[in-house]
Amino acid sequence: MKFFFILRQTFNNLWRERTPVVATVLTICIALTILIALFEVSWALYGQLSDLKSNLVIEVYLDPALSEKQAAAIQKQLEQYHTIERIRFISKETAADIFREEFGENIRDILDENPLPISFEIRLLPEYNHPGYMSLFKKQVESISGVDEVHYRHAVIEKLEQITEAIMVSGIFVLIILVFAMNLLIRNTIKLSVYAKRRQIEIMKILGAGNMLIRMPFILEGAFEGLIGGILSATGLIIMHKFIASSFTLVTYSLHTYKLIWVYTLSLGILIGLLTSAGSVGKFVNKIFSKK
Amino acid sequence: MIQFSQVTVNYGYVPGALKDINLQLRDGDFTLLIGPTGSGKSTLLRLIYMDILPSSGTVTVDKWSSYRISPRQINVLRRNIGVVFQDFKLIENMSVFDNVALPLVIEGYRRKYIIRLVRLLLDEVNMLQSERQQASTLSLGEKQRVAIARAMAKNPFVIIADEPTGNLDREASRNVLSLLERIHQNGTSVIMATHDYELIKDTPYRRIYMENGQILPPDRTFSPLNQRINLLADLQ
Known part of the structure; x- marks a missing residue:
């Protein structure tokens, strides 16, 4: 009631x-x-x-004049970073294959040679996937002798x-x-x-x-x-x-x-x-x- | 038993609404509080259901003392007292039935019991035929009878009636008094405040005369001014 x-x-x-x-x-x-x-x-x-962050890779392009042996030395240097989860080595040939997959043309047919440089695809540990560290990392890697350019899609992020x-x-x-x-x-x-x-x-x-x-x-x-x-x-x-x-x-x-x-x-x-x-x-x- | 020991009440900065009251009201008595408006009758009654607490002194009602009572205990005390007012204090937009049922709802009784008891009470005050009517549509005399039925609902040990006939004509006043007398005959104490001397002049009940916040000694009468006011009231 x-x-x-x-x-x-x-x-x-x-x-x-x-x-x-x-x-x-x-x-x-x-x-x-x-x-x-x-x-x-x-x-x-x-x-x-x-x-985006988890798929984000940092691309490190080396001087086109470098040999694979010199590139392996730079990779060793990069492997010292404890912030890196994985490094993928992309040889000139692999770069040409990627070019063919993406653009449907063989770069050698267009330019008579392969001008694509050796590069690395670097994936950082998730806790370092933020713009602050990435720009610091970019500067450090760019200062390594033999490294031509470092790219990542920071603007989007x-x-x-x-x-x-x-x-x-x-x-x-x-x-x-x-x-x-x-x-x-x-x-x-x-x-x-x-x-x-x-x-x-x-x-x-x-x-x-x-x-x-x-x-x-x-x-x-x-x-x-x-x-x-x-x-x-x-x-x-x-x-x-x-x-x-x-x-x-x-x-x-x-x-x-x-x-x-x-x-x-x-x-x-x-x-x-x-x-x-x-x-x-x-x-x-x-x-x-x-x-x- | 209700006991007032050296009770004084001051309203804010206005001192002496009640001054040093010593009074004992026995169980089963019908007591009449008589006095002009402003003499302190309502204040005395409000102390009994602890609507106000004394500024000094102690009021003891049954097992409850104003000296040490919690708000929760005041609620319990009020559930054991029936109060009837001059302005009835009915909830106007509720039905007669719901008004009488209210104290039983507050207590948490079962619906079946409430229906049975409320009908019995309404029959007792001759208002059963109006149980579905809204309180606002009743005559003043009917409202007071409903208020008395509500006061009786909890089978209280005392019924306090504060000028219950103040707004009623002679016939309705007599009806209300006889209703209270019937309740008293069934063993419930009744304390009724009134300044209607004509209505109570032939009743055999204990009379307590009040003036200016004090109880007058049995051998003293009202002041000349109040005597004249009373006379005028009787002539009305």
Whole structure:
């Protein structure tokens, strides 16, 4: 009976304060959608970045005049680096084969000779796959006598890292504002509900109702707002996913992704609503009755 | 038993809402607190259900003492006391049934028991036919009868009635008094504050006269000003 009483009071509060409730639900929905979308975009970018980094090779081109014996000496020097995971030796012939595979032409047929230099493909240990170390490594290797040029695709990585960072920073900034607004709106609806029900609360106190029974409908009100905000957010996100998947054939989403979206948005929504209302209802109840 | 020992109450910077009250109210008694508005009757009653605590002195209600009582214990105390107010304190947008059921819901009784008991109580105050009606649609006399049914719901050891007839006409006031008398005959203590001298003049119950936050000695009457006010009230 107590449970049904609390539930009835909760829905009563929600109906009575329906305009601020709608505003709160929409704010929760927007904040959750941005939060999850931000998380997904960052996750995807991070994945791309990791893929790029793990496939990243540093190409070391030697002076074309060097013999294979001299090249073997340079390889020995490079093998001293403990930051290197693997070194692949590419002879002039192998370089010509790669050229033929990539361009479909034999370089000797075009130039009558093979001008391609001996090179090494170096893969660093994953913990050293960042632009800071790579540029240091490049400088050190370039100073080795016989090394002509050192290449790696640092520009792409740096750009991608900049984009990820910018998205994260601006996203967090927007999120902070939204969380603040969400907190303010939930507290405001709870305050209005408590104020509208001050007489009922007073009567219940006289009849000996405990704090829990008085506060629970307001706490559940916040949780319910979070739940509805979460449902709307999940629905919006799934529609967005389906639209992206139908527009870009390379992007696919599984049922598992949708399940995760439901779990994250609903649990986050309920948690935010519950914590905000639980944190404020006691304060508002005490404030009203301390004025008496 | 309810006991007041050297109780003084000051409201903020206003001293002397009650001054050095010593009083004992025995179990099973029907006690009338009589005095003009502002004499301290409501303050005395609020001390019993510990809506306020004394500025000095001690109030003891059954096994609870104001000297050492926690908020949780105050809730338990209130669940053992029935309170009736001049303004009824019903939840206007709830049905008659739900208003009477409220103390039982608070206590956590089962639904079946609540339905049976609430109907019995509403029948007792002759309000069963209106159980589904919203409290806001009732007449003042009906509201007070519902409030009394609610006060009886927990079978309290004492019912406190603070000017229960203050807003009612003569007939409705008599009905309320006779209801309280019936409750008293069943063994429950009743403490009723009133300034309706006409209503209680022929009743045989213990009378406590109050004026300016003090209990008047049995041999003293009200001050000349209050006597004139009382006379006017009686003539109304």
